Amino acid sequence: MAAWIVVVAVLAVWSVGHERATVPEQRDIALAVTDLQRAAGAVVAAAEGPGRAVVLGELELVDGCRVTPVREGVAGARDVTVYVPQGEMKASMEAISEALPGGYRTELGEGRGGTRLSFHSDAGDFIGVDGTAEATAQALTLRLSTGCRPRSDDLDREDPQAGPAPAIFQRAVQALGQGDTPETFAALCPDKSIVATHVAAGVPMSKDLAAALATVTDGAEVIRADKSVRAYRIGADSLVVSPDGDLLRVSVTTACAG
Numbered sequence: 204m205a206a207w208i209v210v211v212a213v214l215a216v217w218s219v220g221h222e223r224a225t226v227p228e229q230r231d232i233a234l235a236v237t238d239l240q241r242a243a244g245a246v247v248a249a250a251e252g253p254g255r256a257v258v259l260g261e262l263e264l265v266d267g268c269r270v271t272p273v274r275e276g277v278a279g280a281r282d283v284t285v286y287v288p289q290g291e292m293k294a295s296m297e298a299i300s301e302a303l304p305g306g307y308r309t310e311l312g313e314g315r316g317g318t319r320l321s322f323h324s325d326a327g328d329f330i331g332v333d334g335t336a337e338a339t340a341q342a343l344t345l346r347l348s349t350g351c352r353p354r355s356d357d358l359d360r361e362d363p364q365a366g367p368a369p370a371i372f373q374r375a376v377q378a379l380g381q382g383d384t385p386e387t388f389a390a391l392c393p394d395k396s397i398v399a400t401h402v403a404a405g406v407p408m409s410k411d412l413a414a415a416l417a418t419v420t421d422g423a424e425v426i427r428a429d430k431s432v433r434a435y436r437i438g439a440d441s442l443v444v445s446p447d448g449d450l451l452r453v454s455v456t457t458a459c460a461g
Contacts, residue, residue, distance in 0.1 A: 230328060232277040233355035236262070239279050240362070242326035242347050244390035246283045247398045248459045249302035250345070255295055256286040256426045256434040256441035258454045259400040261388045262360060268351035277358075279349040281390075286342050286426045286434035286443060293338055296322050299345075304393055307332075341427045341434075365389040365399035365457075371437055372401045372455035374419045375444070379451060382406035392459035399457050406451040412444060 230238070243259065251257045260282035270276035287295040300309040303324060309332075312321040317338060322345060324332040334345040365387050376382065382405035389399040409415040412433050420442070423435040435442045439458035444451055 230352065231355040232264070232279060232349070232352040233357040233359065235329070235349040235352045236264075236279050236358060236360070238326070238328040238330050239281055239347055239349050240390050242330045242332065243281045243283065244392045244398055244459070245304050245307070245326065246299075246332060246345055246347065247390060247456070248392050248394075249299045249304075250283060250285045251398075251439070251441065251456070251458050252298060252302065253436070254288060254291065254424070254426065256436055256443055257400075257456050258284045258286075258441065258443050259388050259390060259398065259456060260284065261386070262362065264358075264360065270351050270353055274353070276351040276353050278351050281347045283345045283347070284342060284443075285345065286432070286441075288426055289341060290339070292336055292340050292343065293320055296320060296336075296343065300324070342432070362387070362389040363391050363397050365397050365401075368401040369440060369455060369457060371419065371440060371442060372403075372453070375416065375442060375453050375455065376403045376406065378415050378419050379409055379412075379444070379453065380407035382450065382453070394460055396460035398459050401455050401457075403453045404447050404450070406444075406447070406453050408449060408451055416444070 247257055247259055263280045265278045268276050268278045285295065296311055300311060303309060307324050307326055309324040320336050320338055322334040326332055329350060330347060332345055332347050334343050336343045382403045385401055385403045387399050387401050389397050392398050420435050423437040426434040426436055431446055433444045441456040443454045
């Protein structure tokens, strides 16, 4: 009997370290953030195709959720925003779904007579990717989320180390006027390269964005150009200028290498 108890105990310890988790509570927030960062790189890689501009958001961690009724945890999330030309939302969702790695189980839905589109993907390890948009919209925010996870003392909040901002970022900021200290948000691509969004918030508002950016965007593919947002694809990179309160937010996203 004692020997059997020892065998069971050894198997239990081995199982914790080796068997696939069957519920989110078996992967704490440190493991979940690693999974989230992996998925973020995969989603950006799938979304950054021709005819689209992409912005990678920062890692968000929110305390106070409930793992169980008596146990608090932490939830992690990250947004990937995709800008598309007018009338291309459905086709873009389909293209992103097809470009995701094998094993991502993606479901696309239509509601309200096809005017409301939805995107859901299971990225594995209990990471969900969700977004909805009107069929006529030109922006889709795909939110990657971990759900509530147990806390961890080993949580690494740092993104992978990205390279310097490309010249197009500096040129865009100089053309519009210097804002806050730039930030960089990065994730690891499936090909192990680093994708990064370089952001300058608090940039002065321009009365004529098109004119101010003319020398920067000459020859660029225009993805969206209206009074609120201007999005361009310049080579493999994305340039997005969007409202930041009464100011502007300039984002340039580099592409995965593969």
